[in-house]
Amino acid sequence: MDQSLLSTVEHAFDFAQQQVRALTERDPNFYPLYTDQGRWRHEKPAWTHWCDGFLPGMMWIFHEETGDPQWRVSAEKYSGALEIRKDDREVHDLGFIFYHGTYKRWYEATLRAGSPDHSLKDVVIHAGRTLALRFHERAGCMRSFHGADSNFIDIMMNVGIIFYAALETGDSSLLQLAHRHCATTRRTLVRGDGSTSHEGIFDLETGEFLRQTTQQGFRGDSCWSRGLAWSLYGFGTCYGLTREPKYLETAELNAEYWLDHAPEDGVVPWDFDAPEDGPLSRAQVDTSASAIAAVGLLNLAELTASEERRKACRDCALKTIGSLAANYLGDSVDGWEGILRGGVYHIHKDLGVNESVMWGEFFFVEALQRALRILRNTV
Ligand code: GLY
Numbered sequence: 001m002d003q004s005l006l007s008t009v010e011h012a013f014d015f016a017q018q019q020v021r022a023l024t025e026r027d028p029n030f031y032p033l034y035t036d037q038g039r040w041r042h043e044k045p046a047w048t049h050w051c052d053g054f055l056p057g058m059m060w061i062f063h064e065e066t067g068d069p070q071w072r073v074s075a076e077k078y079s080g081a082l083e084i085r086k087d088d089r090e091v092h093d094l095g096f097i098f099y100h101g102t103y104k105r106w107y108e109a110t111l112r113a114g115s116p117d118h119s120l121k122d123v124v125i126h127a128g129r130t131l132a133l134r135f136h137e138r139a140g141c142m143r144s145f146h147g148a149d150s151n152f153i154d155i156m157m158n159v160g161i162i163f164y165a166a167l168e169t170g171d172s173s174l175l176q177l178a179h180r181h182c183a184t185t186r187r188t189l190v191r192g193d194g195s196t197s198h199e200g201i202f203d204l205e206t207g208e209f210l211r212q213t214t215q216q217g218f219r220g221d222s223c224w225s226r227g228l229a230w231s232l233y234g235f236g237t238c239y240g241l242t243r244e245p246k247y248l249e250t251a252e253l254n255a256e257y258w259l260d261h262a263p264e265d266g267v268v269p270w271d272f273d274a275p276e277d278g279p280l281s282r283a284q285v286d287t288s289a290s291a292i293a294a295v296g297l298l299n300l301a302e303l304t305a306s307e308e309r310r311k312a313c314r315d316c317a318l319k320t321i322g323s324l325a326a327n328y329l330g331d332s333v334d335g336w337e338g339i340l341r342g343g344v345y346h347i348h349k350d351l352g353v354n355e356s357v358m359w360g361e362f363f364f365v366e367a368l369q370r371a372l373r374i375l376r377n378t379v
Contacts (some may be wrong), residue, residue, distance in 0.1 A: 005322045006375040012325035013368045016339045016361070017062050019330060020055070023337060024074060029081070031055055034345045034352030038336035047346055048145050050093035052082055053101025054362035060105035061369050072109065079106055086127040092134060092144050095158030098127040101362070104164070121168065128165030128174075131158060135177050138207035141184040144199065146215060151200045153189050153227040155181070156234025163241040182238055186250050188212070189231070194257030195223035195272065196231045216346050218280060222273035223261075225289035226344075228254055233296030239303055251300050252309065258293055259316055266290055266320025267328070270344045280347060287328050287342035288360030294320045294367040298374075314374075321371045324364060330356060340364045 023032070023040060031052040036042035059075035062068065079102035086098065098104060107120035134142035142159070144152035159181050166175035188200040188209045197212035197220065217224025232254035239247035261272050267290050269282035276282060297317040301310045330336035338356020345352030372378075 002318075002375060005318065006372075008322055008325045009368055009371045009375060012329060012339075013065070013365070013372060015329055015331055016058065016365050016368065017066075019337065019339045020058055020062070020361075023055075024078075026337075029078075031078075032358060034343070034357045035336075035338050035355040036352075038330070038333060038338065038341075038356070040337050040356075044351060047349065047351060048091060048093075050091050050096060050145075051358040052085065053079075053097035054358045056082070057101030057105065057362050058365045060102070060109065061365050063109070064105075065369055065372065076106065079103060083123055086123055087130055089130065089133065090145060092131070092142060092152065092155050093158055094127040094131040095161035096359070098124050099161040099164060100157070103127070104161075124161065125165040125168055128161040132162050132165075132174055132177055135181065136202070136204060138204060139184065139202040140207060141181045141200075141202075146199070149202050149204050149210075151185060151189065151202070152215075153185065153196050153198055153234075154230045156185055156238070157230045159234065160237045160241060163238060167241065178238075179242075179244070182235070182244075182247060184209075186235075186246065190250055190253070194253035194255075196228045196254065197221070198224045198227045216348070218271035218274045222271050223257070224271050225268045225286050226270075226292065228258060228272070229289045229292035229296060232258060233292055233299065236296055236299045236303060240299065248303060251296070252304060255297060255300055255309070255313055258297070259312055262290075262293075262316065262320075264319075265323035265327075266294070266316055267323050267342070268293075270347060284344060284347070284354060285342050286344040287324055287340050288344070288357050288363065290320050290324060291340065291360055291364040291367050293317075294324075295363055295370060298367070298370045317367070318371060318374070321367045325368070
C-alpha cells in the first residue's frame with residue numbers, strides 16, 4: 001500500500017467534508033455552480049442549470065464512507081428538494097441530477113440498509129423517461145439544451161439513466177432509444193483516434209449529420225478535455241449497464257487517447273489542442289476533467305479484459321488523484337470556499353475559469369472515495 005498517497009487522499013477527503021459543511025452552514029439550501037475568485041455566492045450567470053445534484057451527491061458519498069448519520073440527513077434534505085426536477089424538460093442533465101447525484105444513491109442507501117424504498121427508484125425511472133423525451137427520431141439522438149439540432153458528448157453521462165429506467169421496467173423501446181443515442185454519438189462525435197468532439201449538428205429534416213462543433217472547447221476539430229472525460233466515463237457506464245461490447249471498445253479508445261496525451265501528473269490542459277500562448281492557452285488546466293477521467297479510468301480498469309490496460313488505467317487514475325489532492329486543494333488559498341481549484345466551466349464566456357466547479361467537486365470526491373477503497377484494500 002502507498003502510505004503517503006493514502007494520507008494525501010485521506011486529508012483531501014476530510015477537507016472536502018469540511019468545505020461542504022462550511023458551505024451549507026454559511027449558505028443553507030444554496031446549490032452553487034462555480035466559484036468566482038474562490039467564492040460560491042456571486043452574480044455571474046449559470047449558462048445552464050445542470051449541477052444541483054452534485055452537492056447532495058457528495059453528501060451521499062460522505063455518508064457512504066463515514067456512516068455519519070448527519071450526512072444522510074443533509075443528503076435527504078438536499079436531494080428531496082430536487083424531486084420536482086424529474087419533469088424538467090429544459091436540460092439534458094437528468095442523469096447527473098438523479099443517477100449520479102441524488103435519488104439512485106438514496107435508493108441504494110435504503111437497499112444497503114435492507115429496507116428498499118421503491119418510491120425512490122421510481123423517481124429515477126421517471127427522470128429517465130423525461131430525459132428520453134429529448135430524442136429526435138430522424139437525428140437518432142437526444143438534443144442538447146443548446147438546440148433541437150444539437151447533440152453534446154456530455155449527454156453520454158446522462159443516457160445511463162435511460163438504460164437504467166429501461167432495464168428496471170423491461171421497456172424495450174426505451175432501451176432501443178438509449179442504444180440509438182449511443183450509436184449516433186459514437187458515429188458522429190467519437191473520432192478514430194479516440195478523441196471526441198463536443199457537439200454535433202444535424203439536419204432535422206433528413207437526419208443527416210452535418211458537422212462537429214463546440215461550445216466550450218477550443219475548436220470544432222479540437223478535443224475538449226472534459227468532453228473526452230464525459231465520453232470515457234459515459235461509455236464505460238453504458239457498457240457496465242448493458243454489456244454492449246461496442247461501448248467498452250469506445251471507452252477503451254477514449255482511454256488510449258487520454259493516456260497518450262495527459263501529462264505525467266495527470267492534470268490536463270482545458271483542451272488537448274489549446275495553443276501554447278494567449279488567452280486560451282493550454283497552460284490553463286481543467287482539474288474537473290482530470291477528476292472525471294480518473295473515475296472513468298478506475299471504472300474501465302474493472303471492465304476491460306487486458307491486464308496491461310487495467311494497470312495503465314489504474315496507475316494513471318491514482319497518479320491523477322494524488323496530484324489533484326496534493327497540488328489543487330482549496331486549502332492552499334486563504335478563504336477559498338471550494339474543495340478543488342483549477343476547474344474551468346466556460347472559457348469563452350469567462351465563466352468559472354480557474355475556479356472550483358460543482359461537478360469538479362463531486363467527481364473529485366467520487367475519485368477520492370474510489371482511491372480510499374483501493375488504497376485501504378476494502379474493494
Ligand atoms: N455538461 C456541461 C459541462 O461539462 O460544462
